[in-house]
Amino acid sequence: MNKIRKGDTVKVLSGDDKGKTGAVQYVYPKKERVIVAGINMMKKAQRRAPGQVKTQTGIIEREGPMHWSKVALVCPNCGKQTRVGFEFTADGVKYRVCNKCGNAIDK
Template structure:
């Protein structure tokens, strides 16, 4: 997968189409990502006296990585991601629209 934790992504399919958010967690085995403020689910939670109070808790649900596109930090547009090798042998991601390197180390 070419999406990593803390990347800014935009949703391109589904009920949250057009929303942008930061990637909180990547689940490569399931090909899913957890994006901040996207796919909000409600969970009914019972109270446990010493630990937590009960109620309806809202949290993000995982969505497929194919439904999000990485937002390029330099051109601020959702873009496809390419991989290339630099002269020093490191593999970096780059924006297919403007050609800028996304991974700045």
């Protein structure tokens, strides 16, 4: 189970966007990378694909994937940057808990 999931709010720990927060848009578990809204913007040259007239061309800015060790989860309960712990329900279902306030992160 991943510590960071789509929809989480995370804080950037290093790089140009250090200290900023954003919502996780996408997680690449195998690459251990995440895409965070508004973070790690990369300029990309978009060429017109043959036969596609409506494609936006020129320089566009998009979020680039970053390693998930460079972000920390912001707890939705206490609002603090936190480490994630795991616990089990009585039914054996694993869920994430905030190490700061002890509340469940997953609903």
